[in-house]
């Protein structure tokens with residue numbers, strides 16, 4: 090049997106913000122059998138891999154140096170040689186100071202296929218995300234990418250600063266933070282004017298982005314005073330004083346760390362809104378959800394499946410785990426029969442529509458009471474059979490009302506259960522314990538209870554920022570009072586938008602430290 094042909098893709102991961110990754114990068118990450126990555130790659134990209142993808146970290150970790158370049162190349166060639174698809178993910182662009190060139194040569198020399206996917210390089214992100222244009226027709230006609238990384242033992246840098254343009258150009262210096270003072274001294278000695286506008290941009294595109302601007306000669310002292318650290322790019326040239334705005338640093342929640350306590354899929358919307366306003370979002374998954382189908386109940390339901398009039402879903406998880414169980418029993422969607430389908434809200438409906446199942450009924454408000462109202466209002470429940478898909482924690486109100494007010498025959502089918510997540514090793518929890526946050530959001534009473542139950546794993550370090558606590562509405566507030574969590578604010582309406590508005594109003598006026 091011949092080995093299926095392996096491949097390598099050298100893929101740019103962009104400057105950090107996962108939204109700045111190319112579509113092609115995302116596609117290949119999702120397809121990879123093996124992912125080889127290092128420090129500059131944002132960890133959230135790893136979530137796009139297949140569950141069975143082998144992830145190989147080749148960067149610096151505590152107590153270990155970066156893997157030698159030859160070993161990295163050997164890994165690529167070895168895995169692809171065995172017929173696997175290998176994505177070598179690199180910060181920024183793979184061909185800009187990323188050793189991508191060497192890796193391409195080695196992979197091709199081994200007779201393997203290699204695709205190169207460009208990425209947004211750090212200097213481009215530094216310009217765009219600070220509002221500093223890199224070229225301007227009148228002021229800068231050349232854009233120069235320079236590496237500042239040199240052997241500290243060497244006195245003279247290998248960069249020929251004298252040969253580089255001193256005006257009508259913008260210089261972007263990568264890896265310059267370790268030797269910033271000597272780089273600037275060398276530049277001035279080589280003819281750069283000490284007053285040339287310059288900026289240092291740390292962690293461009295990320296919520297932690299910080300910029301420091303100064304005339305070239307003063308930049309090292311200002312960068313040191315501001316405590317800027319790598320990774321950072323230094324921009325030098327007249328365009329640094331042009332453009333405008335503060336880019337991402339001007340967003341209302343920039344520099345704010347906000348914890349989203351997550352018990353459901355819906356928190357994705359909350360996180361996305363906060364991130365758009367510039368916040369650094371820490372999602373604490375407080376509960377884990379797993380399929381849990383009782384075979385006896387399932388057996389009875391499959392037997393009578395054709396007899397139901399309504400199939401009612403109260404969560405997206407319900408849809409997912411119901412169909413997992415269903416397809417372990419049936420080959421074909423048509424075995425469902427002709428029942429009508431109801432969904433509690435749009436997230437649930439979306440899961441159903443993905444299966445091309447039409448949702449006939451969805452209440453305006455995504456709560457059990459509204460779903461009960463809407464179902465009863467159809468007038469179709471009297472003696473009708475309703476199959477109600479649930480988790481293990483659903484309130485009884487929906488089934489009760491369908492039975493008593495609607496006079497329906499309701500069968501409950503629990504298909505998943507929730508249990509407290511283990512936060513001891515979770516990266517977001519670790520980060521929270523160490524640095525704290527400016528705000529913590531509770532969007533449901535179950536999140537409050539799960540948070541209180543996990544409190545032992547969420548104790549803040551002594552110098553961590555103490556967060557303000559915000560509630561989405563009265564029910565959640567009451568749960569906070571019961572759990573002894575002091576309240577700093579409640580949203581005017583029980584919606585993610587209103588909760589985010591509240592955070593925005595409170596935190597963007599608050600001058601607490603941006604540690």
Ligand code: SAH
Pocket residue numbers: 104105129179180181182183184185186187209210211212215262263264265290291292293294295319320321322
């Ligand atoms: N291939 C990468 C560069 C790798 S060299 C690219 O195209 O961006 C590593 C250097 O990149 C760092 O020392 C720093 O100068 C720069 N860098 C990477 N990510 C950065 C970021 N988010 N903000 C500022 N500089 C960054």
